[in-house]
Amino acid sequence: MSNTDFVLAVEDLTVSFDGFKAIDSLNLYVDRGELRVVIGPNGAGKTTLLDLICGKTKASAGSIKFKNQEMTRLPEHMIVRAGIGRKFQTPSIYENLSVFKNLEVSYPRGRGVFGALGFKCDDAVKAKVDEVAGMIGLADRLDLEAGLLSHGQKQWLEIGMLLMQDPELLMLDEPIAGMSARERELTADLLNRICQNRSVIVIEHDMDFVARIAHKVTVMHQGKILAEGSMDKVQSDPKVIDVYLGH
Amino acid sequence: MDAIKTWLGRSGLASIAILAVLLLVVFPLAMDTFRLNLVGKYLTYGFVAIGLVMLWGYGGVLSLGQGVFFGLGGYAMAMFLKLEASDPESTKIQSTPGIPDFMDWNQLTELPLWWEPFNSFGFTLFAVVAVPVLLAFIISYAMFKRRVGGVYFAIITQAVALILTVLIIGQQGYTGGVNGMTDLKTLMGWDIRTDEAKTLLYFLTAALLLGAILLCRWIQLSKLGTLLLAMRDKEDRVRFSGYDVSMFKVFAFCLAAALSAIGGAMFTLQVGFMSPSFVGIVPSIEMVIFAAVGGRMSLVGAVYGALLVNFGKTYFSETFPDLWLFLMAALFIGVVMAFPNGLAGLYESHVKPWLARRKQAPAPGGTGGEPPSASAAPAAPTVPHTTTSAAVPTAGIGAKVSSQSA
Ligand SMILES: Nc1ncnc2c1ncn2[C@@H]1O[C@H](COP(=O)(O)OP(=O)(O)OP(=O)(O)O)[C@@H](O)[C@H]1O
Ligand SMILES: [Mg+2]
Numbered sequence: 001m002s003n004t005d006f007v008l009a010v011e012d013l014t015v016s017f018d019g020f021k022a023i024d025s026l027n028l029y030v031d032r033g034e035l036r037v038v039i040g041p042n043g044a045g046k047t048t049l050l051d052l053i054c055g056k057t058k059a060s061a062g063s064i065k066f067k068n069q070e071m072t073r074l075p076e077h078m079i080v081r082a083g084i085g086r087k088f089q090t091p092s093i094y095e096n097l098s099v100f101k102n103l104e105v106s107y108p109r110g111r112g113v114f115g116a117l118g119f120k121c122d123d124a125v126k127a128k129v130d131e132v133a134g135m136i137g138l139a140d141r142l143d144l145e146a147g148l149l150s151h152g153q154k155q156w157l158e159i160g161m162l163l164m165q166d167p168e169l170l171m172l173d174e175p176i177a178g179m180s181a182r183e184r185e186l187t188a189d190l191l192n193r194i195c196q197n198r199s200v201i202v203i204e205h206d207m208d209f210v211a212r213i214a215h216k217v218t219v220m221h222q223g224k225i226l227a228e229g230s231m232d233k234v235q236s237d238p239k240v241i242d243v244y245l246g247h
Numbered sequence: 248m249d250a251i252k253t254w255l256g257r258s259g260l261a262s263i264a265i266l267a268v269l270l271l272v273v274f275p276l277a278m279d280t281f282r283l284n285l286v287g288k289y290l291t292y293g294f295v296a297i298g299l300v301m302l303w304g305y306g307g308v309l310s311l312g313q314g315v316f317f318g319l320g321g322y323a324m325a326m327f328l329k330l331e332a333s334d335p336e337s338t339k340i341q342s343t344p345g346i347p348d349f350m351d352w353n354q355l356t357e358l359p360l361w362w363e364p365f366n367s368f369g370f371t372l373f374a375v376v377a378v379p380v381l382l383a384f385i386i387s388y389a390m391f392k393r394r395v396g397g398v399y400f401a402i403i404t405q406a407v408a409l410i411l412t413v414l415i416i417g418q419q420g421y422t423g424g425v426n427g428m429t430d431l432k433t434l435m436g437w438d439i440r441t442d443e444a445k446t447l448l449y450f451l452t453a454a455l456l457l458g459a460i461l462l463c464r465w466i467q468l469s470k471l472g473t474l475l476l477a478m479r480d481k482e483d484r485v486r487f488s489g490y491d492v493s494m495f496k497v498f499a500f501c502l503a504a505a506l507s508a509i510g511g512a513m514f515t516l517q518v519g520f521m522s523p524s525f526v527g528i529v530p531s532i533e534m535v536i537f538a539a540v541g542g543r544m545s546l547v548g549a550v551y552g553a554l555l556v557n558f559g560k561t562y563f564s565e566t567f568p569d570l571w572l573f574l575m576a577a578l579f580i581g582v583v584m585a586f587p588n589g590l591a592g593l594y595e596s597h598v599k600p601w602l603a604r605r606k607q608a609p610a611p612g613g614t615g616g617e618p619p620s621a622s623a624a625p626a627a628p629t630v631p632h633t634t635t636s637a638a639v640p641t642a643g644i645g646a647k648v649s650s651q652s653a
Contacts, residue, residue, distance in 0.1 A: 054487060077486060088484070088487075092481050094484070096476065104473075105470065105474060111491075112491075116470040116474055117466065119471075165489065
């Protein structure tokens with residue numbers, strides 16, 4: 001396909017597991033600086049879509065272009081280095097390391113074997129850790145073992161680990177699962193702040209939360225896109241009400 | 248002073264210093280040459296054990312084939328020594344004088360081409376490390392790039408150990424077969440069979456081992472060490488933070504191979520021969536037991552593990568030769584089930600809190616303020632004094648690491 005201005009252009013993407021098409025000729029375009037929310041019933045293929053973009057699952061067919069560069073054949077770590085960060089559905093942090101170490105290890109320098117051997121935690125790294133820790137509200141928790149954080153804080157820490165890498169595209173799978181109402185509010189603010197100079201894709205079920213953050217909403221169903229557009233438009237779409245919002 | 252103490256404790260240097268005193272002062276003073284040579288032999292297994300701490304404890308990759316690398320290092324050294332021992336003068340009764348005796352027995356009439364470089368000591372030293380590392384790289388690159396791991400990888404390493412043993416035994420004319428390479432005498436003219444040589448080789452082994460421990464400790468404290476721990480915990484998170492996880496495992500495997508090989512070479516020098524019985528499946532599994540008993544998270548603990556298990560083996564296999572294998576198996580299962588962090592973990596969870604409580608209680612006449620490990624050390628050198636930090640079960644690592652960042 002031709003080059004586009006989109007940060008992410010997914011076209012005709014298909015993946016089948018033993019004949020079952022979890023993603024079925026899907027097209028998706030994300031703008032620079034856009035915060036896109038993907039919703040849909042359980043098993044719609046939302047997580048699988050993120051898996052495909054970040055290389056965890058290999059596509060059966062179709063193309064994924066990030067800044068006009070084909071991603072489908074790159075190994076996972078090269079996709080990350082190209083600028084795509086991904087948060088997993090269950091908080092995935094290094095429980096035995098301190099919050100500081102969790103962030104420090106995510107700093108995008110010294111990524112090779114010998115680079116890691118020679119890596120020094122200099123002022124630039126410390127400044128970045130402090131900046132990110134401030135954003136995710138863990139500035140006074142840096143020395144704490146990450147496993148001791150609350151569930152919500154773990155989710156923030158994982159977002160922080162991604163922010164350490166300054167990705168141009170950030171993908172978050174159900175970031176507010178298990179959070180209290182107050183934590184959800186803080187997370188919404190955080191997401192609104194971090195999408196100012198990057199694109200973000202969020203998978204979420206909580207419609208109040210979606211309304212607070214979404215620029216545009218994509219509704220998925222059975223591996224396909226059912227509807228796409230503003231929150232209002234999507235919410236009043238009869239097809240969407242039928243398969244997802246109605247119950 | 249306090250700052251130095253905390254730094255020593257944090258970096259695990261205190262426990263390394265205690266080990267150094269034990270190996271370089273206490274043992275040489277307390278033992279005759281025969282026993283010292285025996286300990287020197289056990290210490291060569293210490294190299295394998297600390298390699299396993301890095302690979303298995305830190306990297307989470309279990310290898311059941313470390314004997315392969317121990318053997319390759321040992322054989323490389325043995326080839327050099329064998330060539331030196333096979334000068335035309337001392338082999339003049341052979342039908343082809345000047346080649347190793349086992350070649351002559353197998354009707355070889357000239358030295359195989361690939362043996363030639365082992366006439367050079369420089370090349371031999373290079374080959375001791377390079378050959379095992381190259382093999383380790385090929386195996387691990389092929390496996391880890393394909394995401395083969397865990398039990399499957401362990402089985403593959405076993406297969407390699409089996410293949411190498413069969414190869415060595417089968418190619419008698421080139422390797423000395425099942426007898427191995429025996430009658431090694433001199434190293435560049437220096438007789439390695441004398442008591443002085445054995446003592447010197449003991450000190451060389453101990454010094455090299457301590458150096459290797461320091462190197463590994465430095466790696467553990469680097470970002471690479473943190474990444475190895477992180478990978479063991481959440482491999483996908485590391486991968487999706489932009490790291491090529493497989494290359495870090497390849498590095499750990501090659502490091503463990505290099506350490507094992509150095510141990511193998513020192514073994515050959517001290518024992519005076521090398522044979523396939525140190526290469527195969529059983530010795531490889533024994534090597535894992537050393538690390539497991541000592542504690543797979545503790546470099547120093549692994550060395551104590553190698554020493555203790557080997558002492559036990561020497562004692563029991565002389566007294567009850569039939570029982571030994573069962574005892575060893577029982578020891579392994581017992582340790583893994585009851586004390587997953589081995590003796591080092593036991594020290595962390597039991598001895599240290601006990602020492603701390605003793606310290607807290609008023610000690611009349613005591614100097615006070617002395618670190619518990621230092622005060623306990625000279626009194627009971629055979630009790631495994633493992634590190635304050637390196638020995639820690641997983642929870643402790645986080646605590647240690649976090650204190651570093653402060
Ligand atoms: N590796 C796999 N092998 C086989 N089937 C899979 C695999 N991964 C996902 N699926 C199937 O693909 C479908 C989509 O799953 P996916 O996890 O993407 O859904 P989801 O939209 O994220 O759902 P949820 O809201 O519950 O997280 C499901 O039916 C799932 O069982
Ligand atoms: Mg999902």
